[in-house]
Amino acid sequence: MNAIIVLTKSLLRQTVRNRQGxxxxxxxxxxxxxxxxxxxxxxxxxxLAIVAPSGPSAVVKALKRSPVFHIQRTNRHVALQEVQQGxxxxxxxxxxxxxxxxxxLTLRYNNANxxxxxxxxGSVEAFVAQADIALSGQPPLFQxxxxxxTHSHSSTYLxxxxxxxxxLMTMQNSLFGIGSGLTRWKExxxxxxxxxxxxxxxxxxxxxxxxxxVVGLVSSGIIIGFATTILHATVLVPWVxxxxxxxxxxxxFLSIGFIVAGLSKSQEAxxxxxxxISFPMMFLSGVFFSVSSLPHILADIVQYFPLTYVANxxxxxxxxxxxxxxxxFRNDIIGLLVWIVVTGAIASRTxxxx
Amino acid sequence: MEKGLRLENxxxxxxxxxxxxxxxxxxxxxxxxxLLGPNGAGKTTTLEIIEGLRRPDEGHVWWNDMDVTxxxxxxxxxxxxxxxxxxxxxxxxVKETLELFHSLYRKRLSVGDLIERLDLTEKQNARVxxxxxGQQQRLALACALINDPEVVFLDEPSAGLDPQARRTLWDxxxxxxxxxxxxxxxxxxxxxxxxxxxxxxxxxxxHVLDEGTPRELIQRxxxxxxxxxxxxVGVDASVDLPAVQRTENRDEMTILVSDHLENTxxxxxxxxxxxxxxxxxxTTRSATLEDVFLELxxxxxxx
Numbered sequence: 001m002n003a004i005i006v007l008t009k010s011l012l013r014q015t016v017r018n019r020q021g022x023x024x025x026x027x028x029x030x031x032x033x034x035x036x037x038x039x040x041x042x043x044x045x046x047x048l049a050i051v052a053p054s055g056p057s058a059v060v061k062a063l064k065r066s067p068v069f070h071i072q073r074t075n076r077h078v079a080l081q082e083v084q085q086g087x088x089x090x091x092x093x094x095x096x097x098x099x100x101x102x103x104x105l106t107l108r109y110n111n112a113n114x115x116x117x118x119x120x121x122g123s124v125e126a127f128v129a130q131a132d133i134a135l136s137g138q139p140p141l142f143q144x145x146x147x148x149x150t151h152s153h154s155s156t157y158l159x160x161x162x163x164x165x166x167x168l169m170t171m172q173n174s175l176f177g178i179g180s181g182l183t184r185w186k187e188x189x190x191x192x193x194x195x196x197x198x199x200x201x202x203x204x205x206x207x208x209x210x211x212x213x214v215v216g217l218v219s220s221g222i223i224i225g226f227a228t229t230i231l232h233a234t235v236l237v238p239w240v241x242x243x244x245x246x247x248x249x250x251x252x253f254l255s256i257g258f259i260v261a262g263l264s265k266s267q268e269a270x271x272x273x274x275x276x277i278s279f280p281m282m283f284l285s286g287v288f289f290s291v292s293s294l295p296h297i298l299a300d301i302v303q304y305f306p307l308t309y310v311a312n313x314x315x316x317x318x319x320x321x322x323x324x325x326x327x328x329f330r331n332d333i334i335g336l337l338v339w340i341v342v343t344g345a346i347a348s349r350t351x352x353x354x
Numbered sequence: 355m356e357k358g359l360r361l362e363n364x365x366x367x368x369x370x371x372x373x374x375x376x377x378x379x380x381x382x383x384x385x386x387x388x389l390l391g392p393n394g395a396g397k398t399t400t401l402e403i404i405e406g407l408r409r410p411d412e413g414h415v416w417w418n419d420m421d422v423t424x425x426x427x428x429x430x431x432x433x434x435x436x437x438x439x440x441x442x443x444x445x446x447x448v449k450e451t452l453e454l455f456h457s458l459y460r461k462r463l464s465v466g467d468l469i470e471r472l473d474l475t476e477k478q479n480a481r482v483x484x485x486x487x488g489q490q491q492r493l494a495l496a497c498a499l500i501n502d503p504e505v506v507f508l509d510e511p512s513a514g515l516d517p518q519a520r521r522t523l524w525d526x527x528x529x530x531x532x533x534x535x536x537x538x539x540x541x542x543x544x545x546x547x548x549x550x551x552x553x554x555x556x557x558x559x560x561h562v563l564d565e566g567t568p569r570e571l572i573q574r575x576x577x578x579x580x581x582x583x584x585x586x587v588g589v590d591a592s593v594d595l596p597a598v599q600r601t602e603n604r605d606e607m608t609i610l611v612s613d614h615l616e617n618t619x620x621x622x623x624x625x626x627x628x629x630x631x632x633x634x635x636x637t638t639r640s641a642t643l644e645d646v647f648l649e650l651x652x653x654x655x656x657x
Contacts, residue, residue: 188441
């Protein structure tokens, strides 16, 4: 017991002093969330260049009043150039209005960014239809009342991203920490040096695992704190079930890390193997976008990935769609437990001290 | 029962390669014992078997009346080990590293004393990753001594050290002997073996070629004297010189091994005058361990 404590202390000391390692552990998650929190806000307004005959125009006035558009009046040449360069999302050409005929408003947009293009066309069409009715003086036949379906709050992309980032970090910390850290110690002879002391292998492994679990939990805490207090993410934080998911996720990825570290002889050989394991999960397991947006065949496979279980459970808990009692939550936990048993059994067979 | 380490018919095979081949050896307690051998001779494997780190396929190792092969963990509590490649956590300081090792043992020496003894006082708060080769070796030695061992194993302790650092290390090793500890070391350096070792075993192909004190080994294998001269002089086996056992070339030098130094020298001088040669670089010396080693293994130690 004493050996575990002193080893854990030394390992944590080593970890805390590895400034570069800590920086990269937190840097990407923080920057990603920061960037996406801005994108979410700026997407609501459309930058629209307007080319219209001089003089007051009812259409221009209405556009100016709309909160959806940020407009700028300019000439044809400049407008096209700005759309081309991307400083304006689209240019709207308004010809002189002839009250006896339908006036065609030409919308030139840059379709390099498909999502923005769709948003621009949609908003301008909706606006024109609305303006048409309003200017005609007739009461509208239909009206839409939009009502959000989320449980407790309106959800932003940041709220979606946060649980995914936590899941991703759990994987990266455990997999890279064990996979590359342990291989390095093995390669350089650190493990061998402890082998000749009275420290038992199990004690060394326990200390190593405690070290990575502490690192994983503290960094998750920092990320949750940053997202909720500074970026104002509106998520639920049910501590106990979240902790269970984090610990099981770490257990699973630490085991996979042990398998990799056990099989490979050098650190150079470990990194590509870890990348091979982590990259598909990073992009497919629902960290950045939902698994349901994948093609069916792919989604059927991806749902069994360990990171998918972690991301689903975390997102469910943090959005309020799942509680610890939900059947779907239990399925995720069972999935992770199966992974831990299988990978743990393989790790214990493949592990080598030298 | 005889005091010390005893190796009885140790064998270790890796696949078809026999690393140690029924090796038998006795190391009396309280001396410095040197294991000499070219690379791949089986020194490190032999050392690891004595330390109880590897199980031999056959044979037994005894420390006094304790079976090391059966109770490696128990035996290791009496042993201190400096491994050939042992690294420590790079971001811990020298003192923290020693304190970590200190807390793993029940019987132990004080960290402060060891720091002072191995001249690490100035570096005690420096991170291990930033130490020089000599400082790292001293830290490794300090860690090997932390459990107050009766036997200290040193695998190539002075590899990669500058002459100054090597001499400091020798003083420490001789100090260990004066405290009554047994030291077993492997080395590449003849001078080191001559200075430190009370007894030596020359090992090649996994067995002991010969064993004894440095003087005994030289007496037994190389009673003769050695004449060295520059290779450019052109002396070779075809030159008929009195009392010469053997003629060979080593690097830039020609080596003549002689049974009778005076007769050979007279013959050599006469030959030079007759042929009109100049005897550049001529030196004579008695045989060294290096010559014994070469004689026994046919290989130079430093290869």
